[in-house]
Amino acid sequence: MTRRPRLLLAALAIAALSWLLFAAADRALALAQRFLTLPTWLQWTLGLVLLVFALIGLGVLWWLLRPRRKRRPVPAPDRGSLERRIGQLRERGTDTAALNAELSELDRRRSSARVYVALFGEISSGKSSLIRALAPQALATSDVRGGTTQSVTHHDGQLPDGRVLVLADVPGSREAGGETHETLARHEALRAHAVVYLCAGDLTRTQMDELRWLGDFGKPLLLALNKADQWNEAERAQLLDRLRRQTRGIAATVVAISAGGSERFQRRLADGSTEQVERQRTPDIEPLLHALARLTAPGAEGLEPLREHAVLAGVHERTGVLEAQTRAAESERIVRKYARRAIVGALAAVVPGSDLVIQGALATALTRELAALYGVRVSDVQIEDFIQQARLTLRTGSSIVLAVAGNALKAFPGLGTLGGGVLHAFAYALIFDSMGRALSASLAERKTLDQQDAGERLKGLLADARGARMRQLAALTMEAWRERDEDHAS
Numbered sequence: 344m345t346r347r348p349r350l351l352l353a354a355l356a357i358a359a360l361s362w363l364l365f366a367a368a369d370r371a372l373a374l375a376q377r378f379l380t381l382p383t384w385l386q387w388t389l390g391l392v393l394l395v396f397a398l399i400g401l402g403v404l405w406w407l408l409r410p411r412r413k414r415r416p417v418p419a420p421d422r423g424s425l426e427r428r429i430g431q432l433r434e435r436g437t438d439t440a441a442l443n444a445e446l447s448e449l450d451r452r453r454s455s456a457r458v459y460v461a462l463f464g465e466i467s468s469g470k471s472s473l474i475r476a477l478a479p480q481a482l483a484t485s486d487v488r489g490g491t492t493q494s495v496t497h498h499d500g501q502l503p504d505g506r507v508l509v510l511a512d513v514p515g516s517r518e519a520g521g522e523t524h525e526t527l528a529r530h531e532a533l534r535a536h537a538v539v540y541l542c543a544g545d546l547t548r549t550q551m552d553e554l555r556w557l558g559d560f561g562k563p564l565l566l567a568l569n570k571a572d573q574w575n576e577a578e579r580a581q582l583l584d585r586l587r588r589q590t591r592g593i594a595a596t597v598v599a600i601s602a603g604g605s606e607r608f609q610r611r612l613a614d615g616s617t618e619q620v621e622r623q624r625t626p627d628i629e630p631l632l633h634a635l636a637r638l639t640a641p642g643a644e645g646l647e648p649l650r651e652h653a654v655l656a657g658v659h660e661r662t663g664v665l666e667a668q669t670r671a672a673e674s675e676r677i678v679r680k681y682a683r684r685a686i687v688g689a690l691a692a693v694v695p696g697s698d699l700v701i702q703g704a705l706a707t708a709l710t711r712e713l714a715a716l717y718g719v720r721v722s723d724v725q726i727e728d729f730i731q732q733a734r735l736t737l738r739t740g741s742s743i744v745l746a747v748a749g750n751a752l753k754a755f756p757g758l759g760t761l762g763g764g765v766l767h768a769f770a771y772a773l774i775f776d777s778m779g780r781a782l783s784a785s786l787a788e789r790k791t792l793d794q795q796d797a798g799e800r801l802k803g804l805l806a807d808a809r810g811a812r813m814r815q816l817a818a819l820t821m822e823a824w825r826e827r828d829e830d831h832a833s
Contacts, residue, residue, distance in 0.1 A: 417559050419656035422446075428662050437669045442658055448534060449654045456643045459497075459650075460635065461511040461532045463557070464541035465550065469569040473541065473602035474498055474512045476626035494524075495531045502636045511535055529556075533657040536646040537563040537638050539631070541602075543570050545582070546589055558593035560653040563646065565634050566590055571599035572627070595638055598630040670787065673716055678779030681709040682816065685775040686823045689768040702771075706730045709779055710792075717786040729794050733778055736801055744770050744805055765824060772816045777804035 381389070426446070433439045452459060462470045477500035500510045513531045514524035532538050538557055542550060557564055566586060571579055579599055586597045603626030639646065688702055707726055714721045737744065781800035785793055 417561075417656040417660075419652050420659050422655065425655060425659060425662065428666070432662070432665060432669060435669060435673075437665060439665070442662060442665070445530070445654065445658050445661075449651065452534065453643075453647060453651070457507070457509050458537075458639050458643050458646065459509045459511060459535040460500075460639070461513055461528075461535035461538045462541065463513060463528060463532050463538050463553070466514075468541040468543050469602040470512055470541055472626070473539075473567075473569070473600075473628065473631075474500075474510055476602050476628050477508075477510055477632075495527055502639075503632055504636055506636070506639070508635070508639065530657065532557060532562065533560060533653045534650070535562070536643065536650050537565070537635070539565045539567055539635070540594070541567050541569050542586075543568075546586065551589065554590060554593050560656055561649050562653055563638050563649065564594045565631070565638060566594040566597045567631050568597065568599045569602050572601045572624075596634045598634050600631045601625075601627040603627075667787070670716055671783075674713060674779070674783040674787075677709070677712050677716065678776055678783065679819070681705055681712075681779060682772045682775040683819055683823060685771040686768045686820050687827075689771040690765075690823060690827050703730060705775070706733065706778065709775065710782060713779065713782050713786060714792060717783075717790070719786050719791055721792050725792050725794075729782075729792060729797065732794050732798050733801060736798060736805075737774060744773060765820065768823065769816065769820045772820050773805065776812070776816055777801055777807075780804055 379386075429439050429442050462473060464470055478498040480498070494514070496512045498510045498512065500508050502508065511531050511534075513528035540550075540554060540557065546554070554564070554566070568579075568583060568586060574582065583597055583599055587594075590597060601624065603624045684705055685702060688705070707730065710721065710726050710729060778801055781804055782792075782797050784800055785797040789796055
């Protein structure tokens, strides 16, 4: 288009816009005149309505256009407090070797002053092929079936500026039955100074979750679109644009590469038959090399604070899981101990009685011990209120407790014919087991003695007659009954 037609189109566009603005202004003046002729009370009402709609509109506009908040890394405790927690776990008999090894590896890599880069992504995304392209001397293998990498391996790769990186080839995620391998991959990603995340197309929800997870730990991250030669230039540009929008604030750079590797296809021969052919694809990773050079420019010393934060945050989470597992096991032991004591007390009673009012001293001791286990401070008044609420629950539900206990005993040969004393003892076992489990679950979740929450959990457990739990309580009752008979016989 020549200059004169362009000027003509621009003049027409300006004229049209001017006419629209004039029409809008004329309409606004007409509305204003009609508004002024309205009664005062109606003017105020319409004015307030318009103000509300204007504020709502501005709020929606701000929500749509507001700048994205910068992602905050997962918090990490200081090294000293973390080591104290690990030491406390070790004193309680918990195996903390993996946590101690992680901290030792943190120190070892810091002292080596080498830059570690982890290659992360789903199976069959081309990580092993990229390792061979980045480090030609590496012996990494790949297979079209996926899931070839089963452990973490390290290889030296060189950047265009001559700097050497330690490349970590990690197992791929989303492999069937590969949870252990995925855990290895995540741990290695946290240990690395930077991460290259490989994808082979649009990101799935699972891949976005992995990228957010890495971003939450503050990992310097590159997103590499592998096998980019399968799209034409326009398709590739469109895909890269989508990836950049999806990973804004997470990935430092998005690049398109081809890691090479082998491909298999069928070739038709002159005689009409076909044969399977495997050939090597030429890698094209220059964009990734330059992006890695920029990302790792601060060197090991400059990237170390982020790496240390990620490792300590990861160890913090793993320590929390181990603490919860240790508390759960200790809670199970405490509940079983008091259930057994309740059985012994019930069997020793001369007249068992018909109501199922719990033994107050045992209930108080159980509550105190579980609260101490979960670090929850409780007063005598709180304990008394909780036990009183449990008494009311048991009085109103005594028929249910006896029915559950009686039906459970019938399922175990020999126990169902031993009489009311055993039934009474089994009922107490059910009561204390239910109360202990309900209180333990409530304390673990609420971090306080929530009587209402614990009471609701207690009601549910008292009416729960599932086999595994009932078998454990029946075995505990039978064991206590036999010991009592042996004591009487001696």
